Amino acid sequence: IGNAEWLMQQNISIDLPNENSGYRILIGDARQVIGVLMFQDELRHEASEVVEALKKMSIIPVLLSGDEQNKAELIGKSLGIEKVFGHLKPVDKADKIEELKKSGAVAMVGDGINDAPALASADISFAMGTGSAMAIEASDVTLQNADLKKIITAIEFSKATIRKIKQNFFFAFAYNVIAIPAAAMGYLSPAIAAAAMALSSVSVSLSSLHLKVVLKKILR
Structure with missing residues (x-):
């Protein structure tokens, strides 16, 4: 019992028409094929x-x-x-x-x-x-x-996640570019600079939580 290739390796004679509509399992004795089992795959509807x-x-x-x-x-x-x-x-x-x-x-x-x-x-x-x-x-x-x-859901959500990561990096970088020189030149007091840094971290975290909303939209 096996496919055509395996039966030919066993020197069993195969004289059957080509069949493209399904899958064949051949049954043979020592000399020739004596039976054929046909199977058909069913594609998933989606x-x-x-x-x-x-x-x-x-x-x-x-x-x-x-x-x-x-x-x-x-x-x-x-x-x-x-x-x-x-x-x-x-x-x-x-x-x-x-x-x-x-x-x-x-x-x-x-x-x-x-x-x-x-x-x-x-x-x-x-x-x-x-x-x-x-x-x-x-x-x-x-x-x-x-x-x-x-x-598809996984791919779309992963792309949304990458976009959010890049967005968070941009805002964090922009904050440092603006705030650090301002603090160094004395325009911001240490207390305000520290509070702004904490606020920056919180804003990045809140921005990341928006991914939950994105996922709900994707799942609709």
């Missing part, structure tokens, strides 16, 4: 929406699959993914991630044991909370449920 959202964010989606190339391309086409690499073993997926990283930052989403090496190789990796323990261990972010839309 998958196409997530791919489209990634494209709008100028993120290029890539499909890495252990399935045969033609079957992987069918799935990629149904999702609107142009870059598709099939027939990949776990180590091949990790190598492909390293290759893609030469062109920029790479995020990986996976849920199976076979995805663990690629998840570990990516710059940032997401594992489904319903996935394998090995995939979860290898990932940077674990989604508590299997909703792929949470990936």
Whole structure:
């Protein structure tokens, strides 16, 4: 029992038409195939929406699959993914991630044991909370449920966080540029300068709390 490649390695004769609509598990005796089991993957209903959202964010989606190339391309086409690499073993997926990283930052989403090496190789990796323990261990972010839309939420919130960090650095730097020379030249008393420094720290903290409001807007 196995795929066509494995049965051919066992010198079992395979005389079957090409079938692109599903996945085949072949059953054979010592000489020939005597049975075929057909399986069909069902895509998650939100998958196409997530791919489209990634494209709008100028993120290029890539499909890495252990399935045969033609079957992987069918799935990629149904999702609107142009870059598709099939027939990949776990180590091949990790190598492909390293290759893609030469062109920029790479995020990986996976849920199976076979995805663990690629998840570990990516710059940032997401594992489904319903996935394998090995995939979860290898990932940077674990989604508590299997909703792929949470990936978009995580990306949008991380971008908002980076913007807020830069904003806080700007205001803190501007304060120091203005206040320190003013205090050095005697325009500000030490007490007022100390109070202004404390107020600056408080304002940065309050500004960071605004991220809670941003997250609520993203989740709507």
